[in-house]
Amino acid sequence: MSSKIAADLVVKGGTALIPGVGRMRADIAVANGKIVALGENLSGETVVDASGKLTIPGIFDPHTHIGNERSFDEEAETETRAAILGGVTTIGIFIRSLQDSYLKHLPGFRKAMDEKSYVDSIFHPQLFNDEQISEIPVYVRDYGIRSFKFYMSGLPGIVNSVPDDMLLRGFRAVAAVGPDAITCVHCETGSLIAAARTALQEKPDGTLADWTLAHPPEAEALAIQTALYLAQVAGAHLYVVHLSSSDGLEVVRQARRQGLNFTVETTTTFLGINDRDPNGFLAKAVPPVRPPSHQEALWQGVAEGSINTIGTDNTSRTRGGKKPEAGLHGSRPGLPLLGTHLPALLHFGQQHDIPLETLIDGATRAPARVFGLYPRKGTIAVGSDADLVVVDLDLEKTVRAENLRGMSDFSPFEGKTLKGWPVVTIKNGVVIARDGEIVDKANGRYLLRAPQAAPNVAWIKR
Ligand SMILES: [Zn+2]
Structure with a gap:
């Protein structure tokens, strides 16, 4: 099964947290910037090891x-x-x-x-x-x-x-x-x-x-x-x-x-x-x-x-x-x-x-x-954009503005130690950030929106 999916990238061995669905052990395969499969033993050209970590949208x-x-x-x-x-x-x-x-x-x-x-x-x-x-x-x-x-x-x-x-x-x-x-x-x-x-x-x-x-x-x-x-x-x-x-x-x-x-x-x-x-x-x-x-x-x-x-x-x-x-x-x-x-x-x-x-x-x-x-954004589903974050819930880091890499030389959280950090950010199917470093080129886009049904907060009531 899995060999039939020609994936560019696969997030392997982690737990996926899908809002409204829950947590599940699943590999996530990505091709051409989209999620193409969730399942066991998926393979792809690039492998992101998410063992022991949580993958979120x-x-x-x-x-x-x-x-x-x-x-x-x-x-x-x-x-x-x-x-x-x-x-x-x-x-x-x-x-x-x-x-x-x-x-x-x-x-x-x-x-x-x-x-x-x-x-x-x-x-x-x-x-x-x-x-x-x-x-x-x-x-x-x-x-x-x-x-x-x-x-x-x-x-x-x-x-x-x-x-x-x-x-x-x-x-x-x-x-x-x-x-x-x-x-x-x-x-x-x-x-x-x-x-x-x-x-x-x-x-x-x-x-x-x-x-x-x-x-x-x-x-x-x-x-x-x-x-x-x-x-x-x-x-x-x-x-x-x-x-x-x-x-x-x-x-x-x-x-x-x-x-x-x-x-x-x-x-x-x-x-x-x-x-x-x-x-x-x-x-x-x-x-x-x-x-x-x-x-x-x-x-x-x-x-x-x-x-x-x-x-x-x-x-x-x-x-x-x-x-x-x-x-x-x-x-x-x-x-x-x-x-x-x-x-x-x-x-x-x-x-x-x-x-x-x-x-x-x-x-x-x-x-x-x-x-x-x-569902283009905000979920992990087949057909959604491959924007994924691998999170280490146990990682503790002390906030220093110079590590955040924005233009600012301070953070309102300066000096505070926070627990739970992203270790890999995948944007449009490409690993852009890893362990606090930028590792590839920017690939963000401005999004045109089309008419939708009326928002209903009952959807988002917890
Ligand atoms: Zn504002």
């Missing part, structure tokens, strides 16, 4: 930002290099144009991801004005885009806020794309943030813990209620990005009990770091890392399925760009996270006794389903 990080500190072109290479070393094989990028039509930028962004990236990618344009909203059908037709993002509350001086009336127009325009189109929303209510920030100005300096006062959890909870209501009015599928608080989670639970169909994401930042972190303002983020009680609540949300997907919100910075020494008000948000996403998920997830199936589902199958790439 390539990680799909639905939430990244590229090109916020250096150029899009440069970060398309450096940050995806960190990603592939960390077991991430597909990313969703929140592309940004504060004023201009995206039609000016999309050709260049796409070219960079086709030519320089180590991972496959999709785009979620961030919409800030009515011209961009009016062009949604063109973004859909010419770039296969089916997900968009709105900031209810922006970042002062960096990103503009979108008022509720524009949000509703935007949601309606996204809903008109089709039942699978996704409205990603940064849920925070601007007036509550503004008031909290004004009050905080009186405090000239402080610690990372004080930064949580600038973005109170009630601002997130209220904004989720508003976004859920407007999405219902518009008939749009809401995707709450980077849920950070127990207050927000409580709103999510109530809405789930009412039977609303929407998706919620959290990040390994909020699951892995809290406001007591010894790295101080190197861990400054928006929304902020919060007290441990919020972190524990988010883990509960992951375990019970209230939280569906787990991403990073990667926004790479250098120490010089981050300016931790500028303190409470002067240091900047944005964290490089792609290289530590999978190890942080495994390390902290296992500390919290979360089943591996749940952790891996939230970082592979669930985002692939929501963003229209399943």
Whole structure:
């Protein structure tokens, strides 16, 4: 049997973890970038020994930002290099144009991801004005885009806020794309943030813990209620990005009990770091890392399925760009996270006794389903893309930015020892990373998406 399959590569002797199916002893054969067989005693030209290890689908990080500190072109290479070393094989990028039509930028962004990236990618344009909203059908037709993002509350001086009336127009325009189109929303209510920030100005300096006062959890909870209501009015599928608080989670639970169909994401930042972190303002983020009680609540949300997907919100910075020494008000948000996403998920997830199936589902199958790439991505099945990660669950490594190979010279996990690391990353059927080193050329591609059925979170309820 096995000799009839002409495989380029076979992952041998390991245990495959297939989200929604379970764990099984199986070799995985790959030809022409696709998985062609699962079974016993398979053979292929190249053999990857996975004995004693776990093989999982390539990680799909639905939430990244590229090109916020250096150029899009440069970060398309450096940050995806960190990603592939960390077991991430597909990313969703929140592309940004504060004023201009995206039609000016999309050709260049796409070219960079086709030519320089180590991972496959999709785009979620961030919409800030009515011209961009009016062009949604063109973004859909010419770039296969089916997900968009709105900031209810922006970042002062960096990103503009979108008022509720524009949000509703935007949601309606996204809903008109089709039942699978996704409205990603940064849920925070601007007036509550503004008031909290004004009050905080009186405090000239402080610690990372004080930064949580600038973005109170009630601002997130209220904004989720508003976004859920407007999405219902518009008939749009809401995707709450980077849920950070127990207050927000409580709103999510109530809405789930009412039977609303929407998706919620959290990040390994909020699951892995809290406001007591010894790295101080190197861990400054928006929304902020919060007290441990919020972190524990988010883990509960992951375990019970209230939280569906787990991403990073990667926004790479250098120490010089981050300016931790500028303190409470002067240091900047944005964290490089792609290289530590999978190890942080495994390390902290296992500390919290979360089943591996749940952790891996939230970082592979669930985002692939929501963003229209399943079963091409997010599973190990015949016909799926051969994006595979061999994981050593017992391997312990201390995080050092220089080993992560992104452009950043720090990591918010700097100095922490994490248990559970990828040892081999296979992208499009080729071993690209092995034992923390890049061993082949980048072969990532920009992915056009086709219309799908409406996302149904019952699929991804655990
Ligand atoms: Zn983000």
